[in-house]
Amino acid sequence: MSKSTTSIGSELTVRDYSLTGANTRQAIENGLSAAEWYHSDVPRKKLKSLMKRRDAPAIHDTVIWIALHFVFAAGGLYFWGSWLCVPFWFAYGVVYGSACDSRWHECGHGTAFRTRWMNDIVYHIASFQIMRNPVNWRWSHARHHTDTLIVGRDPEIAWMHPISLVLKALAFVGIVDTWTSLKTLMRNAMGNLSQEERDYIPESQWPKAVFWARLHIAIYAAVLVVSLVMLVSGAGWKSLIPILLIGGPRVYGCWHFVMTGLLQHGGLAENVLDHRLNSRTLYMNPISRWVYWNMNYHIEHHMFPMVPYYSLPALHDLIKDDLPPPNTSIWDGYREMMGSVMKQRVDPNHAIRRSLPPTARPYREHLHLAVPERNTGLEIGDRGGT
Amino acid sequence: MPWVDACAVDDVEEEDVIRWDHEDQTYAIFRSVDDEFYCTDGLCTHEQVHLSEGLVMENEIECPKHNGLFDYRTGKALRAPVCEDLRTYETRVGNGRVMVLVE
Numbered sequence: 001m002s003k004s005t006t007s008i009g010s011e012l013t014v015r016d017y018s019l020t021g022a023n024t025r026q027a028i029e030n031g032l033s034a035a036e037w038y039h040s041d042v043p044r045k046k047l048k049s050l051m052k053r054r055d056a057p058a059i060h061d062t063v064i065w066i067a068l069h070f071v072f073a074a075g076g077l078y079f080w081g082s083w084l085c086v087p088f089w090f091a092y093g094v095v096y097g098s099a100c101d102s103r104w105h106e107c108g109h110g111t112a113f114r115t116r117w118m119n120d121i122v123y124h125i126a127s128f129q130i131m132r133n134p135v136n137w138r139w140s141h142a143r144h145h146t147d148t149l150i151v152g153r154d155p156e157i158a159w160m161h162p163i164s165l166v167l168k169a170l171a172f173v174g175i176v177d178t179w180t181s182l183k184t185l186m187r188n189a190m191g192n193l194s195q196e197e198r199d200y201i202p203e204s205q206w207p208k209a210v211f212w213a214r215l216h217i218a219i220y221a222a223v224l225v226v227s228l229v230m231l232v233s234g235a236g237w238k239s240l241i242p243i244l245l246i247g248g249p250r251v252y253g254c255w256h257f258v259m260t261g262l263l264q265h266g267g268l269a270e271n272v273l274d275h276r277l278n279s280r281t282l283y284m285n286p287i288s289r290w291v292y293w294n295m296n297y298h299i300e301h302h303m304f305p306m307v308p309y310y311s312l313p314a315l316h317d318l319i320k321d322d323l324p325p326p327n328t329s330i331w332d333g334y335r336e337m338m339g340s341v342m343k344q345r346v347d348p349n350h351a352i353r354r355s356l357p358p359t360a361r362p363y364r365e366h367l368h369l370a371v372p373e374r375n376t377g378l379e380i381g382d383r384g385g386t
Numbered sequence: 387m388p389w390v391d392a393c394a395v396d397d398v399e400e401e402d403v404i405r406w407d408h409e410d411q412t413y414a415i416f417r418s419v420d421d422e423f424y425c426t427d428g429l430c431t432h433e434q435v436h437l438s439e440g441l442v443m444e445n446e447i448e449c450p451k452h453n454g455l456f457d458y459r460t461g462k463a464l465r466a467p468v469c470e471d472l473r474t475y476e477t478r479v480g481n482g483r484v485m486v487l488v489e
């Protein structure tokens with residue numbers, strides 16, 4: 001697959017990823033925020049059938065997901081004290097600490113289940129597992145979809161320049177992220193929302209953000225107390241079990257979601273309005289796809305966020321002739337991404353630009369100018385939630 | 387407050403929505419599974435996206451941008467990120483046409 005190494009998007013001399021800084025102002029001025037994005041053509045009838053919701057696929061997956069928690073935890077406990085427990089805890093870590101990310105994501109979109117309360121319950125469980133305030137992250141993710149990889153607007157850019165490879169490597173063991181997440185939850189629980197959070201969360205939702213943070217912190221505190229009580233009662237290493245079961249997997253089991261998550265936009269372009277330039281679709285093994293709930297079809301997801309995870313392969317088949325060729329595996333994705341990331345460390349305006357098949361419409365090179373019928377409500381210096 | 391001829395009944399499929407522009411306004415016209423017609427403002431109250439691109443599920447419309455949800459019969463906002471209700475307009479059907487009471 002041929003790739004260009006030229007700079008694309010609007011080149012930036014300074015990168016300020018905060019949501020209230022110089023690049024925020026620039027993004028709004030340049031019409032990059034709340035802009036119209038490129039979409040592949042899908043006939044409405046076909047799209048409707050792809051968007052259709054069903055409960056069955058997600059119920060099926062969720063029953064398996066919950067059952068795996070019990071099976072692997074039981075194995076981990078049964079073999080406690082022998083090395084045989086390690087693979088069980090490893091697997092438990094992934095179903096808890098990695099599969100929660102895709103469940104959080106899909107249920108946050110409300111697309112996993114047809115029934116709203118089912119989405120809500122799984123969303124809250126997964127938010128707890130991944131240590132994300134369920135209110136804050138709902139809003140930050142909405143912003144990520146409005147302004148994907150727009151510097152100064154998107155709060156969920158994983159590869160911010162200058163890129164620290166050490167921090168990225170540490171993300172695979174979750175220690176830094178977990179600590180940051182707990183600090184954020186603690187701050188929220190004390191009724192304190194940062195300037196950035198106030199920027200993307202509407203004021204009416206602030207009390208809910210505080211409530212959920214308090215609940216999460218209360219559960220973690222209870223786990224810690226149980227663990228300490230076990231320790232002082234002489235349980236020894238067994239006193240780690242409560243933490244291995246609750247909270248701990250965010251550290252030792254997060255590697256899979258970090259591995260797949262970094263691929264979503266890594267090495268691709270910032271400040272463009274065509275998801276084919278800033279998102280990555282790749283093929284991967286069926287286990288990773290199950291853990292990740294098909295988010296490997298990431299261009300498709302960004303173009304059509306209403307299509308549930310179980311219909312993304314069909315959507316991919318339908319529009320793949322309009323998309324750059326997918327990476328063939330996780331390994332292939334990393335090879336491409338890391339090559340680009342290393343170049344971006346020298347020149348942050350560098351980005352991968354894959355050749356499109358001849359059947360595709362050209363990349364949308366021109367940035368948003370104006371869409372008269374849309375009043376996005378954004379003004380320069382606007383700090384209101386989106 | 388005139389009644390305006392908006393579209394033919396057959397222009398809207400059952401459990402679906404179409405966009406209808408009138409003067410400087412854009413509206414969404416819905417046809418429910420019970421064959422009732424409803425009309426709301428055409429743009430989502432979150433980020434002004436056309437709801438006609440969204441998905442109608444029974445009495446709800448899901449916004450295509452961030453999956454915000456409204457009850458299109460009442461305009462009530464049902465799921466974040468939409469917090470503000472949609473404005474609704476009265477409709478009536480006659481001679482195979484859908485009429486909307488615009489203000």
Ligand code: FES
Binds near residue numbers: 468
């Ligand atoms: S624009 Fe409708 S939910 Fe965001």
